[in-house]
Amino acid sequence: MVTIKDIARRAGVSPSVVSRALNNKYGVKESTKELIEAIAKEMNYYPNAAARRLVTRKSGMIGVMMADISEPFYAQIIKGMEYVANQTGYTLLFSNSYDNLEKTDVLQKMIVAENVDGLVIVGSNVQDKNFTWLLRKKKIPFVLIERNLDDENVNCIWIDNKKGAYLATKFLFEKGHREIAHITGNLQNQVTMERLAGYKTAISEFGLSDPDRRVFHGNYVCQDGYQAMQDILNIHPDCTGVFVANDSMAYGALQAIHEAGLVVPRDFAVIGFDDLEFSAFTNPPLTTVRQPRYDMGKKSMEILTRILQGEENNGINLCLPFELIIRNSA
Amino acid sequence: MVTIKDIARRAGVSPSVVSRALNNKYGVKESTKELIEAIAKEMNYYPNAAARRLVTRKSGMIGVMMADISEPFYAQIIKGMEYVANQTGYTLLFSNSYDNLEKTDVLQKMIVAENVDGLVIVGSNVQDKNFTWLLRKKKIPFVLIERNLDDENVNCIWIDNKKGAYLATKFLFEKGHREIAHITGNLQNQVTMERLAGYKTAISEFGLSDPDRRVFHGNYVCQDGYQAMQDILNIHPDCTGVFVANDSMAYGALQAIHEAGLVVPRDFAVIGFDDLEFSAFTNPPLTTVRQPRYDMGKKSMEILTRILQGEENNGINLCLPFELIIRNSA
DNA sequence: GATATTATGACAAACGTTTGTGGAAAGATG
DNA sequence: CATCTTTCCACAAACGTTTGTCATAATATC
Incomplete structure (x- = not known):
């Protein structure tokens, strides 16, 4: 390991000067500084992080x-x-x-x-x-x-997750959907609650059925979206749209819908949240709320x-x- | 910051004993070791990583x-x-x-x-x-x-990338495809070359047309697969299958095929490489070579x-x- | 040329650990 | 009781930096 002392010896100065030179500190002559920098480079010197951190x-x-x-x-x-x-x-x-x-x-x-x-x-x-x-x-x-x-x-x-969720839900409403479900994320999560609140606000505002009825829970992974969507299709056959709390679960939901023989968006509308890179490549490409990650x-x-x-x-x-x-x- | 010295003082021993006790080294009495451990825990001690690394x-x-x-x-x-x-x-x-x-x-x-x-x-x-x-x-x-x-x-x-690529191409052949294209990754990459070699071997072995004719290049991202697939559809309208060097590009390819009004796998077959989590959720779900990542x-x-x-x-x-x-x- | 000022660099301490060495106390052996 | 081991611990050096202080050399000022 090449240390500051090795450089000092080669340059004929003391270690402290080398330190100051390499760190652009005041008090070292321009010419010796250049010399030291040259030697440091030639010897392939990198300061030891541990020593530096310690002091x-x-x-x-x-x-x-x-x-x-x-x-x-x-x-x-x-x-x-x-x-x-x-x-x-x-x-x-x-x-x-x-x-x-x-x-x-x-x-x-x-x-x-x-x-x-x-x-x-x-x-x-x-x-x-x-x-x-x-x-x-x-x-x-x-x-x-x-x-x-x-x-x-x-x-x-x-x-503003609440507003994002509100607008997503509103978008479904404006597309003509009246029975809109929601797949949430982990309920311990603040973000989940905000998105849920936005969904509920929209549902209430548009005078749709009891906001709590069509809420299903997942934990933000594909598989959960798939599962929840199957439940929705079974329990609420009148549903035609779903707002999913994130894109990963929306992917799962898309698949469940497809497997049920329905066509998105003709038979069922899905809207996600996040806009992952991949969401432009789902079939059909996913409508979603983009976060500037x-x-x-x-x-x-x-x-x-x-x-x-x-x-x-x-x-x-x-x-x-x-x-x-x-x-x-x- | 609570150091080893603080603990030593409280325990009435020297710093070295504390070090040895906390690192389960030989030479410290069981009772004092327990005492030291208790004090360390109570004082919420964590060894300073920089100092330890230095020595x-x-x-x-x-x-x-x-x-x-x-x-x-x-x-x-x-x-x-x-x-x-x-x-x-x-x-x-x-x-x-x-x-x-x-x-x-x-x-x-x-x-x-x-x-x-x-x-x-x-x-x-x-x-x-x-x-x-x-x-x-x-x-x-x-x-x-x-x-x-x-x-x-x-x-x-x-x-064994070559073998994987070979089997992927062979799979397409066995499904009845005779005009099979390949979308490669970055050509500076060794893996790319291996997969390309596997593809070529298969094409040659099955007596299909000049192996180099239907090779298109990408750089392992969705967009490149999309682009390359469009080129394939334009230049080789007789093509009915493609082996894509990774799943990301396969996603892009799927979309390009879909946008061209074709249906996978009826009109066109796609096989990828990697088996990303998401590949189970494409439409249709992607056939691919899984790497045990x-x-x-x-x-x-x-x-x-x-x-x-x-x-x-x-x-x-x-x-x-x-x-x-x-x-x-x- | 003597003094004051500045520029430059040497010295040493410190950061918080680990670890080799040696010494005292305790225990074992005869 | 004397000697030999063993157990336990204290001491000090070392790791590679940074940085405050001080000494010397160089330069400026009169």
Whole structure:
């Protein structure tokens, strides 16, 4: 391993000068700085991250917590975050919070063992006061994606799920559907509840039948949408449209409808939520509510880095626009 | 920050004893060990990773390089890797090698700055001797996924792409298709060439027309499959089947066929490669060659950890089985 | 040319661990 | 009781940086 001392020896200076030179600090002659840089490059020197972190008490890492990194929903968010992380030199450290129990320990490790400089948490339930308390005590900035807390000390990036769900349902109504079902996600999830609320508001507003009657539950995966859709077709043969809480479940619903011998959108209308990459390629292409996922990731990192550089304070609350993408499934 | 010294003071022992106690090392009395553990827990102690890494010269991290973490292809691989990483306590450090230029620098950082204990590289072209040289010199074990080098010092996990492609093409032939096209991936990629070779072998063997005539190129994304399929339909109206080098492009192909007013599989047969989660939900569900992606990820980490624990040597060459998944698109 | 000022670099401490070495206390053996 | 082991723990060095302080050399000022 080539260290700062090796370079110092070769350059005939002390290690501290090398450190200052390589970090563009004040107090080293231009010519020796150039010499040192040349030697460092020639010797293929990279500063040891552990040593640097130990003394600076900064890790140069941003922790990213999500339910399950392999969910396609997160792909664009990650890409957005990486885009700015690459520019600013931060390293992203991912961690899955499959269930909430684990989360606390994973978080602790990220915060106190790995010493992350900042944190972005997407879609988790952070009622847990312990958690924000720790972060605040250690003054670690964090931003929540898919959450809208009205705490003016926490940064949030979100979309208006209720309105999105409302408009999706309304779209079905305007297409002439009167018996509209809804497949929800996990009921512990705040987003689920917001979308459900938007659906119910629309149903009530249009004077349709009891809003609770046609609500079916899933957990945001294809298979659940498939199952729920089969139930809907069995229990409510008069149904002609469904608003599905996310695209993955909508895929399953499309298949169930198809297998029942019905044709979308002629016999049954489906509208999803998220606009995953793949939704343009379903058969028929899925009408859905687009979330600006790439932007969500990008903004989250931008906010974080600005706070870390002292250019901005906590308390950003960013509501991003969604967009109704009309394709052929409704 | 609560350090080992704080615990030592509270327990009335020296820091070294605390370290040994917490790491289950020989030489500390059972009762004091229990005392120390209790205090550590009460004070919510987590060892500082930077300090530990600095002295042990081990990072507890495994670097993972892939072209683009947001590609759905990698999701299950990642999940497999995480499954064993969670058990063994390693942390995964991801990095994208969008293009090969960057790769070297990213790798250098991973290896010499972050000090990763091991590396898994999926799908990259590692002809680059510089690269393996550095890893070997530093004795960092690594495993290549989707590669089959006959260097007996490097660990490889792969599937027989040529055979898979051959069987996929053969399947179309047996279904009665005589004019079979192929949409390839990026031609710089070894996997692409293997699948192309399998296709050509089949075409030649069955005495079909010049194998090169119906080969079209894409770059593994939906849009390319869509485009290539349109070209096929225009240029070769006699074509009735296509073997597509991966599922993403097959999705695009399905859509192009559908938009041309043709029905799959009645008018045109499509067979893909990979078996992404989503392929069961296309319309019609996609017939494809399944790669055991979860297993690939899992095995890669298992091999790595065994090597790191000295239980095994380099030179593992693991050929995993693929499987022809017959659905309704062919 | 003497003094004041600035530019440059050397020195050493610190970050929080791990680990080799040695020493004291406790126990075993005769 | 003397000696030999063993058990347990304290001490100190080391890992590769960064950074505050101080010394010297170079330059400027009069």
